[in-house]
Amino acid sequence: MSFQTLPSGGNKGERPWWLFAFLALAALAAISIVLNGMYTQVFGVVAKGIWVTVFVTLVAFALATLLGLLIAVLGLSSHIALRQTARFYIEIVRGIPILVLLFYVAFVGAPSLVALANYILSPLIDAGAMSKIMVRDFSLMWRAIIALTIGYAAFIAEIFRAGIQSVDEGQIEAAKALGLGRFQRFRLIIFPQAIRTIFPPLSNDFVSMVKDSSLVSVLGVADITQMGKVYAASSFRFFETYSIVAYIYLLLTIGLSLMLRSVERRMRRKNGYERRSG
Secondary structure, three states: OOHHHOOOOOOOOOOOHHHHHHHHHHHHHHHHHHHOHHHHHHHHHHHHHHHHHHHHHHHHHHHHHHHHHHHHHHHOOOOHHHHHHHHHHHHHHHOOOHHHHHHHHHHHHHHHHHHHHHHHOHHHHHOOOOOOOOHHHOOHHHHHHHHHHHHHHHHHHHHHHHHHHOOOHHHHHHHHHOOOOHHHHHHHHHHHHHHHHHHHHHHHHHHHHHHHHHHHHHHOOOOHHHHHHHHHHHHOOHHHHHHHHHHHHHHHHHHHHHHHHHHHHHHHHHHHHHHHHO
16 A cells, blocks of 8 residues: 555645554554453453444444435425425434433333334234234344434435535436436436535444444443443453453544545546546
8 A cells, every 4th residue: 555545634645644653553552462461351352342333333324324315305305394304303313412312212212112013013912913012122232223323314314415416407407308207317317426425424424323333332232332341340450441442443443434535535536537538
């Protein structure tokens, strides 16, 4: 990897010294984990939560992206009721902290949803065809995923809205003149151009969700933070434990940021090549 392909975070052509410093510290930390038995033990325990963090992040972000796209499309609808409904959702949800939303979905929304399901299925339950659904059957992990989906969808909807509105109106009118339907215009004209505007902030939200997924630990979901919290409470090794937790999150977030910036640069180069070719 050459200096030119690394993100500088500063002036063009400036070497990414911050990244070199991080890589050096990460290497030293890795050596400490291998050579120090205590750090090795802590890492082995905390690392068990990585797959939960990755699963929660990927599923919640995929669902939030789909829901956010739907809300953005509704917000750009020609019907005022749909536009106002989308705006209501965005403004209300963005005003609620993710942690509060997590508690609300887990301890208010989930029991209400189970009660509604039992009411709808009551004929089958009374007939003995199925047993009554219990709140404990609704896993805490999925409650957390739903809460993150609802919270992030509001922010992602605004990203999609801004990206879609950035497409030149003249191109949309030309597509209408060619007889393209609404879905064809979106798939062939609007989205391929909007994604160039959408991708950078969307990738930032993805990295942010990796960090915000740590909030699921308040529900006892066994992610990286929860595994660290349990180990630290039992061993009183708070410095070692939370140093490892921070180290793992830094590896995940900085690694993802570098990968997504690389994709973004490729998209820019492709866009520039297409413009020159055109």
